[in-house]
Every structure is written in C-alpha cells, then in structure tokens.
Amino acid sequence: MPELVFFSGTMDCGKSTLALQIEHNRSARGLAGVIFTRNDRAGEGKLSSRLGLVTEAVEVEDGKDLYAHLVEHLSQGGRADYVIADEAQFLAPEQIDQLARVVDDLGLDVFAFGITTDFRSKLFPGSQRLVELADRIEVLQVEALCWCGARATHNARTIDGEMVVEGAQVVVGDVNQSAGEVGYEVLCRRHHRRRMTAATARAAALSPDVLPVSPS
Numbered sequence: 234m235p236e237l238v239f240f241s242g243t244m245d246c247g248k249s250t251l252a253l254q255i256e257h258n259r260s261a262r263g264l265a266g267v268i269f270t271r272n273d274r275a276g277e278g279k280l281s282s283r284l285g286l287v288t289e290a291v292e293v294e295d296g297k298d299l300y301a302h303l304v305e306h307l308s309q310g311g312r313a314d315y316v317i318a319d320e321a322q323f324l325a326p327e328q329i330d331q332l333a334r335v336v337d338d339l340g341l342d343v344f345a346f347g348i349t350t351d352f353r354s355k356l357f358p359g360s361q362r363l364v365e366l367a368d369r370i371e372v373l374q375v376e377a378l379c380w381c382g383a384r385a386t387h388n389a390r391t392i393d394g395e396m397v398v399e400g401a402q403v404v405v406g407d408v409n410q411s412a413g414e415v416g417y418e419v420l421c422r423r424h425h426r427r428r429m430t431a432a433t434a435r436a437a438a439l440s441p442d443v444l445p446v447s448p449s
C-alpha cells in the first residue's frame with residue numbers, strides 16, 4: 234500500500250541526508266522520483282544536505298498545486314514512482330492535503346521531511362497537517378544533541394548565540410552562524426524552556442561566583 238510518511242526531527246538531525254539516500258537507492262534501481270522542496274539554504278530548486286550532497290528539485294511556490302503538478306507530469310509522459318518533499322514544514326496545509334491525494338489517487342509513496350516545531354516550539358502549519366494526515370511518522374535515528382548532552386528535541390533561534398523568542402515564523406538559516414547573524418541551535422526541552430543556549434551556559438559558567446557579603 235502506498236503511504237504518506239512524515240520523517241520529522243529537529244534541525245540538523247539528517248532529514249535531507251535521508252531524503253537524498255532514499256532518492257539514490259530508488260533511482261539506482263531504475264525508479265523515478267519527483268522531488269519537491271521550498272526555501273532550501275542552497276537556493277531555489279535544490280535539496281541539499283550538510284554532508285555536501287545536493288540534487289535538483291521542484292521549488293514549491295505559494296499556491297502551487299502539488300497533485301496537479303504530478304497529474305500534468307504523468308500526462309505529458311513523465312514517470313513518477315514516488316515523491317519526496319523536503320522542508321515540508323514550509324508547505325501550506327492544502328499542499329499537504331494534495332500530497333495525501335497523490336498517495337490515495339495516484340498510488341505513489343510520498344516521503345515528506347521537515348521540522349515539526351518552530352523556534353517558539355509551535356507547530357508549523359504544514360507539519361501540523363502532516364501529523365494529522367500521515368500514515369506513519371518516523372523520528373530520525375541519528376539524535377541531534379543539546380549542548381548538555383541530552384537529546385535535542387527543540388529548535389532555538391539565536392542572535393549572537395542568545396535565544397530570541399520574537400519574530401517571523403519563517404527565517405531561512407543554519408546552525409553555527411557567525412556573530413551578528415540570525416542562527417539556530419538545537420536544545421533539549423529543559424534548556425529551551427530556560428532559554429539557555431551553549432553560549433549563555435558558557436557565559437554563566439565563566440562569571441565569577443557571587444561572594445556572600447560578610448556582616449560588618
């Protein structure tokens with residue numbers, strides 16, 4: 234039975250790498266995939282991994298009908314044995330419904346990859362719809378780690394290493410950004426709640442202990 238599978242995890246846990254591996258293994262066996270993405274850091278129409286691999290993809294614009302794209306592709310003699318959608322958190326809920334229709338009406342497997350929650354730990358609308366519709370949700374096996382060593386489950390947005398909690402939901406960016414740039418850091422829930430990033434934890438550890446005031 235074809236399935237809609239949602240591979241979810243924090244930033245930097247290997248989602249795009251897995252997407253590229255699924256694409257590689259299937260195309261190596263003569264299968265043809267249609268790859269969608271939106272706002273990949275490598276640029277428009279790219280699916281890229283931090284391991285350095287990149288492949289061409291169809292950039293999903295606002296209002297694009299993904300089901301209609303597949304029907305058009307097939308009716309023009311194109312092949313499609315499966316579908317990959319990376320950065321799926323950026324898709325609109327209607328586009329996730331269209332992916333579910335691709336599974337049900339065209340009989341294709343759809344593999345969607347994305348982060349579930351944003352920097353305020355709120356669901357992205359596209360990810361919410363995936364949680365509602367997916368046949369299966371897979372949490373990636375390679376754990377990203379918080380600076381404390383615990384499994385990272387949350388994404389923090391940072392400026393100069395400090396966590397920020399205000400701003401637009403979508404700001405394309407990366408982990409390990411240099412000073413002055415908006416960046417991201419993955420944290421465990423405890424440290425996300427306390428807004429404690431690696432930089433603020435380091436600063437706290439370096440600050441001199443406050444000495445008790447001796448009675449005069």
Ligand SMILES: Nc1ncnc2c1ncn2[C@@H]1O[C@H](COP(=O)(O)OP(=O)(O)O)[C@@H](O)[C@H]1O
Pocket residue numbers: 242243244245246247248249250251281282283284375377
């Ligand atoms: N220099 C490196 N050596 C080995 N593995 C790396 C290196 N850089 C990144 N990685 C791996 O790549 C993962 C990020 O892969 P990527 O597919 O780009 O993540 P995602 O799409 O989930 O944000 C990291 O969690 C790490 O496992």
Ligand SMILES: Cc1cn([C@H]2C[C@H](O)[C@@H](COP(=O)(O)O)O2)c(=O)[nH]c1=O
Pocket residue numbers: 243244245248249272274347348350351352353388389390402403404405406407417
């Ligand atoms: C938490 C969060 C992330 N983003 C952006 C930052 C990146 O461009 C992508 C995630 O890509 P990855 O391949 O999973 O690392 O999402 C955002 O726009 N808003 C957020 O709150």
